[in-house]
Amino acid sequence: MMSVSENLLGNVFGIYLARATDEEILKRKVASGGAVTALLAYALEKGLIDGVVTAKRTEGLEGQAVVARTREELLETAGNKWSIVPFASRMKAKIEEEGLKNVAVVCLPCQAQFFGQMRDFPLLESDFGERIKYIVSLFCIGTFAFEAFLNYLRMKHSIMAQDIKDIVLKGDFLEIYHGDSVLSLQIKEVYSYLQAGCLVCTDYTGTWSDISAGFVESEKGWTVLITRNLKAEELVKSAEKDGYIELRDGSHVIGDVLKAAREKLARAQKNMMYLL
Amino acid sequence: MIMEKLKVLHVDVGGCEGCNVSIIRAYPKLMDLIELDISYLRKEEYKLDEYDVAIITGGACMNEPRILEELKEIREKAHTVVAFGSCATFSGILRFCRGGQEPRADHRNFQPINSVIKVDYSIPGCPPTPQMLRSFFKFYINGDERRLRLFKVSADIKKLSGFDLIDDILLTGLCIGCGACELSCPTNAIKLIDKRPNLVQEKCIRCGTCYIRCPRASQILSMGDAR
Numbered sequence: 001m002m003s004v005s006e007n008l009l010g011n012v013f014g015i016y017l018a019r020a021t022d023e024e025i026l027k028r029k030v031a032s033g034g035a036v037t038a039l040l041a042y043a044l045e046k047g048l049i050d051g052v053v054t055a056k057r058t059e060g061l062e063g064q065a066v067v068a069r070t071r072e073e074l075l076e077t078a079g080n081k082w083s084i085v086p087f088a089s090r091m092k093a094k095i096e097e098e099g100l101k102n103v104a105v106v107c108l109p110c111q112a113q114f115f116g117q118m119r120d121f122p123l124l125e126s127d128f129g130e131r132i133k134y135i136v137s138l139f140c141i142g143t144f145a146f147e148a149f150l151n152y153l154r155m156k157h158s159i160m161a162q163d164i165k166d167i168v169l170k171g172d173f174l175e176i177y178h179g180d181s182v183l184s185l186q187i188k189e190v191y192s193y194l195q196a197g198c199l200v201c202t203d204y205t206g207t208w209s210d211i212s213a214g215f216v217e218s219e220k221g222w223t224v225l226i227t228r229n230l231k232a233e234e235l236v237k238s239a240e241k242d243g244y245i246e247l248r249d250g251s252h253v254i255g256d257v258l259k260a261a262r263e264k265l266a267r268a269q270k271n272m273m274y275l276l
Numbered sequence: 277m278i279m280e281k282l283k284v285l286h287v288d289v290g291g292c293e294g295c296n297v298s299i300i301r302a303y304p305k306l307m308d309l310i311e312l313d314i315s316y317l318r319k320e321e322y323k324l325d326e327y328d329v330a331i332i333t334g335g336a337c338m339n340e341p342r343i344l345e346e347l348k349e350i351r352e353k354a355h356t357v358v359a360f361g362s363c364a365t366f367s368g369i370l371r372f373c374r375g376g377q378e379p380r381a382d383h384r385n386f387q388p389i390n391s392v393i394k395v396d397y398s399i400p401g402c403p404p405t406p407q408m409l410r411s412f413f414k415f416y417i418n419g420d421e422r423r424l425r426l427f428k429v430s431a432d433i434k435k436l437s438g439f440d441l442i443d444d445i446l447l448t449g450l451c452i453g454c455g456a457c458e459l460s461c462p463t464n465a466i467k468l469i470d471k472r473p474n475l476v477q478e479k480c481i482r483c484g485t486c487y488i489r490c491p492r493a494s495q496i497l498s499m500g501d502a503r
């Protein structure tokens with residue numbers, strides 16, 4: 001791979017476009033191909049992992065850490081996340097409560113960095129890195145300071161938190177599905193409602209993960225998967241072999257991913273000048 | 277390919293022995309990779325004249341010239357110097373030594389190793405686990421600079437603690453509320469309240485683990501120039 005991608009996208013083993021084959025999964029997904037859900041369902045059903053820890057949106061933009069042990073529970077958690085829950089600490093509690101030995105975590109780049117660092121560098125006896133088998137990071141442009149963002153939606157657009165069904169990123173627009181209608185907002189307009197910490201973050205794909213997943217505009221309906229090591233590569237390949245996902249080569253979209261990653265880096269550098 | 281074992285020296289310059297125990301616990305699984313010259317297994321003198329890696333544990337008392345001389349000697353003998361544990365890296369709990377206390381009433385000014393000699397990698401933790409040492413050698417032997425970058429930049433830092441985390445990440449508004457710090461604190465000094473860390477100051481032993489575990493802090497640290 002190019003050196004620039006090494007820096008910006010981290011270690012790239014393989015890049016693919018993937019899509020779930022399961023109708024049930026595809027039905028729930030709007031923006032991307034549902035490949036993450038399918039991959040994890042595969043890992044669960046083949047016994048590679050005994051649980052998936054991820055976030056589930058409860059109300060408005062609030063979320064909570066949940067453990068999914070079955071395909072059904074996994075499907076419940078599908079969809080975009082726009083807020084961060086104090087995920088790390090809840091997650092440890094979850095893993096210990098439920099006695100999980102091999103988990104996959106689906107998280108954001110910052111959380112992937114924490115889990116990745118914990119797994120690679122177990123500084124504390126209380127670390128649980130050896131229980132984390134797969135770290136799946138989602139492409140991320142930032143998380144909302146959601147009290148402020150909800151305030152803005154209520155004041156400016158009269159949208160109440162409890163009416164929000166989903167938030168989807170489409171090109172330069174953020175679509176807020178609420179009640180029976182959709183509000184389209186310019187991404188630039190909502191930048192100020194992202195958490196300041198996210199505005200100085202330089203990691204778009206989650207370089208500390210095993211698998212990064214996201215989507216690009218040019219390949220609608222497909223999930224971009226970046227595998228970062230052999231273990232991840234094997235998971236993706238065997239999920240394809242067993243018919244859980246469709247897989248195509250994705251090297252032609254690396255430019256799109258790089259572009260988004262560069263934009264995030266540029267934004268971070270600019271904001272760092274102001275904030276630090 | 278048969279690789280020659282790394283020659284590793286361990287020297288403790290004063291601390292609670294926690295880091296030493298960690299190194300001893302790690303050794304059985306490291307025997308294939310390294311040959312360890314550890315203080316417990318030697319009489320007086322170091323076994324060799326040159327080492328690939330020196331692991332230093334404990335902080336340096338600035339009023340003990342003998343220790344300072346020994347550190348300088350280690351620097352000359354070793355190709356790579358690793359400060360292992362919070363006392364060696366950021367001076368940790370030894371910062372609280374203020375003298376007048378038995379049995380060593382003379383101990384009142386401890387500094388991290390990098391105040392005395394150039395350190396190549398700093399691995400904080402109170403104490404770091406045996407697995408951490410194994411990870412370090414794995415990445416070190418593979419030359420994985422990307423993975424070791426955080427420890428390389430830490431080698432230039434003399435002080436890092438929960439206080440710095442609060443100052444640099446929370447008070448600047450950069451905290452995203454992930455909870456990594458809470459999980460990283462060995463003394464439970466950090467609790468998340470309203471999705472933001474709250475530091476119980478008396479409990480912070482200045483080990484720096486929370487700081488280098490904070491995704492935001494470690495990302496910003498790693499962006500700095502590693503030598």
